[in-house]
Amino acid sequence: MIIEDYKKLVLPIKNKLFRFSLRIVGNVAEAEDVVQEVFIKVWNKRSELDTYKNIEAWCMTLTKNLSIDKLRSKHRRVDAFADTFDMPSEAASPYQVAATNDTMGRIGKMMTELPEKQRMVMQLRDIEGMSYKEIAEILSVTLDQVKINLFRARKAIRSQLLNSESYGL
Amino acid sequence: MDSNKIDHILEKYWEGESSLQDEAMLREYFSQEDIPAKYESIRPMFQFFKTEQASFLDGDFDERLTSKLKAVEATDNIKPRRHSLTVYIRRAAAVAAIFIGVLFVFNKVMVKPPSGLAMTEKAEAKLAYAEAKAALMLISKKLNKGTSKAESGIVMVRKATDVIKE
Numbered sequence: 199m200i201i202e203d204y205k206k207l208v209l210p211i212k213n214k215l216f217r218f219s220l221r222i223v224g225n226v227a228e229a230e231d232v233v234q235e236v237f238i239k240v241w242n243k244r245s246e247l248d249t250y251k252n253i254e255a256w257c258m259t260l261t262k263n264l265s266i267d268k269l270r271s272k273h274r275r276v277d278a279f280a281d282t283f284d285m286p287s288e289a290a291s292p293y294q295v296a297a298t299n300d301t302m303g304r305i306g307k308m309m310t311e312l313p314e315k316q317r318m319v320m321q322l323r324d325i326e327g328m329s330y331k332e333i334a335e336i337l338s339v340t341l342d343q344v345k346i347n348l349f350r351a352r353k354a355i356r357s358q359l360l361n362s363e364s365y366g367l
Numbered sequence: 368m369d370s371n372k373i374d375h376i377l378e379k380y381w382e383g384e385s386s387l388q389d390e391a392m393l394r395e396y397f398s399q400e401d402i403p404a405k406y407e408s409i410r411p412m413f414q415f416f417k418t419e420q421a422s423f424l425d426g427d428f429d430e431r432l433t434s435k436l437k438a439v440e441a442t443d444n445i446k447p448r449r450h451s452l453t454v455y456i457r458r459a460a461a462v463a464a465i466f467i468g469v470l471f472v473f474n475k476v477m478v479k480p481p482s483g484l485a486m487t488e489k490a491e492a493k494l495a496y497a498e499a500k501a502a503l504m505l506i507s508k509k510l511n512k513g514t515s516k517a518e519s520g521i522v523m524v525r526k527a528t529d530v531i532k533e
Contacts, residue, residue: 349383
């Protein structure tokens with residue numbers, strides 16, 4: 199397979215992978231790195247591509263794994279740094295404060311604060327429009343677990359939205 | 368769209384039982400300007416989902432990926448030669464290791480015979496020593512017998528000589 203053919207095969211899903219990674223790592227540059235890394239891994243296995251039934255689902259699984267690895271190694275680095283210096287924990291910059299005050303920003307923040315699995319299920323279903331079966335395959339969980347996590351994620355966001363309305367936020 | 372229908376779809380949505388088609392319908396519905404006030408609190412959520420679908424990688428990504436893939440491909444083309452040299456070195460080392468091993472074992476076998484064999488020879492030597500000792504003892508015994516007879520003979524000769532002299 200030549201590079202041009204390969205790009206035609208995988209590039210159509212690049213933005214989906216990017217958004218999924220961004221939802222996990224929360225940083226644009228790192229999410230881009232993850233997508234590039236996924237495409238290089240897949241390129242290195244190009245001779246086996248025929249054996250994969252669903253390349254998109256496979257790429258999404260790779261994206262999930264690499265993003266989680268990146269996030270955990272970042273947490274380890276931050277923890278090690280915090281041991282040495284007094285760092286303000288999770289201090290929001292003025293830009294972040296402004297963004298979270300915005301309604302969209304608030305919902306993004308609510309979603310970011312969801313447990314990892316709920317966040318991933320919500321991203322794949324409500325933003326990427328994937329079927330329950332595809333989500334179960336990507337996350338290596340059962341269909342019931344997909345539905346339970348989705349139910350909990352939606353319930354959490356809904357109750358926060360209703361609370362915000364009650365307090366006039 | 369009928370508010371009752373939206374309520375019904377929303378109910379399924381919150382339960383995690385809605386279809387992809389239902390959810391697409393909700394996103395479209397909540398992107399409209401005029402919707403009943405009771406939905407105002409949840410409208411931003413569906414708007415957020417729609418907005419998020421438009422998050423894209425920057426335009427340079429494809430070029431960066433292409434150059435990265437070319438670099439990986441170039442490394443792949445170089446690898447086989449390096450690989451074959453490494454393989455030759457590894458094979459030579461393996462052959463040398465086997466040769467040294469065989470030499471070592473051969474040396475051990477030839478210089479020091481197995482302990483079982485050594486024991487047999489030792490036992491044989493002991494047996495030979497015992498047999499030789501027994502034979503010598505027998506000879507010595509026989510010889511001693513001859514000496515006493517000779518001595519008694521000499522005594523008799525001396526006595527006879529004395530009688531003659533008298």
